[in-house]
Amino acid sequence: MGNQSSLTKSPHRIYVVGPSSTGKTTLCDRLAEVLHLDRGTTYISEVARKVIAAKKYTRKDVYSLKMQEDIMAAQLNHDAESRGVYPLQVFDRSSLDPLVYAKLTGVDEADGAKRMEELETDPRLQEELVAYRGNNVTFVLLTPVQGWLVDDGTRHMQDQERTRDIFKETLSRLEIPFVEIGEDEKDSEARVALVLNAAGINS
Template identity: 40%
Template sequence: MAENNPPTLSIYLIGPSSSGKTTLCGALHHALQLQHKDVVVIQEVARTVMSTQGFTRDDVGRYEMQEAIMHAQLHAERAARSQNPNSILISDRSSIDPIVYARLFAVTSLSTCHEDADRRLNALMRHEDFLGVLPTYRSSLVILFRPVKEWVVDDGVRSMENHWPVYAEFKKVLYELGMPHREIGDEVRDLDARVTLVLKWAKIPGSSKL
């Protein structure tokens, strides 16, 4: 499905859990609302899927959960663009995230046939709806978060995976997709400094005064 009416700018915060994405998402929303009336935020898609469809963090290795999260994320993005075509979109995660988690963790829940497992693991990346959103992603500001060890907290919901292999898989998938992106990690921990840096990268008109 082709994407229509993309927002003026989209910012996607992606990467391992407990790396500061949600916190920065909220801070960016607050900062941008000071200058821009129309700011749309997408958050908690994975949590909503898990709570409404009966998944838990123990299901991170289930292809079905990652597929459900990807479709829910794409639906949220389409709804945001349809209802607010001229808004600034900030998304905590993207449909790239479930692709990474499926490729990294879901192999044990699939067929024992290696070729069939490989086909299904990459099926999300080849899905028509995902391919349709790729041009929008490539024209957006995509920020990959590197892990910050001290921020890893077990909240009973998020997967407590080894964060560095997840980050490495994100790098691999972004490379395969030819996806331009920025990175942020423990070299910038202060929240205000992170907001300033992202707004500098985004080059949103009027945001230089924030």
Template identity: 40%
Template structure:
């Protein structure tokens, strides 16, 4: 069974930094490393931080990630993903103007055929989800990231993962060393 490691969480929690260290340590070729797709999709389709509440933007990001993820899984036995198809679902919920709209958005994205394929993989024991929790001193506004509501965003990640029955491990402010995060992630992946 092919193994996949997903590094997820709110903005500015060190996802890309951890992924870069893991990719180097594991000697992953580019085909096995799915980098963040949100910025590419935003650039290609004219989205911005101001359109983060747009459900279509989150759907486009989800589809883009799943396409890249499926290509990587086809090409390699070990895949590392900087984010997952869960991330756009969380942001669609987080930015909803009401609880009713949040439920509607969640339902729409959960029932998308591409997400249903991904969910099957996500629930397999070979899929390792590492949720990076917020570390206040790491928050950096680069004009693209959504840095508001990090705690609420983290809570939504946890709720979505639980609702979907996806096992995960949280690494937060008690584990700020990228080396320690790498060791704990690899330990989770190879336990």
């Protein structure tokens, strides 16, 4: 592992979340480069995509609660297995993402709320929520940017603004502080600087 940047708080975790095609992976890749993080240990790349590939989920499964359950379980495993092991980690998405997409893909508002509640009762998630509220965690919410939308044939590409709103509602309701980055800040290096500042990291 390369030399990691000094932290004002340690250990620290950064979770980058938001709708599809908002630049999450681009930002995480750049953070990993700047902070000398190793993929798979200190940099956890998108778990959902790996689950979708391993279990052969397709776009027709986007509305499946089982797919969101599988994604959440895999993300929770990464959260739990490495908690406290490394001084700094960056996560491309979080265990909250399946909650958001469970609600987004409900047949109506009531059904979406019920689906989210079903996932939220998972004891392992409840334990992780305590950690998410800690001072050593920074959540970064990326919001839709015009011209960045790319359809990969698998992801839920509709309702970008609604997805952002559900993320904001969920983070606020669960009392998880977050930093929002959107249309006004497209420059990669400026985004990195914003995240490092929010996390109290000296690069």
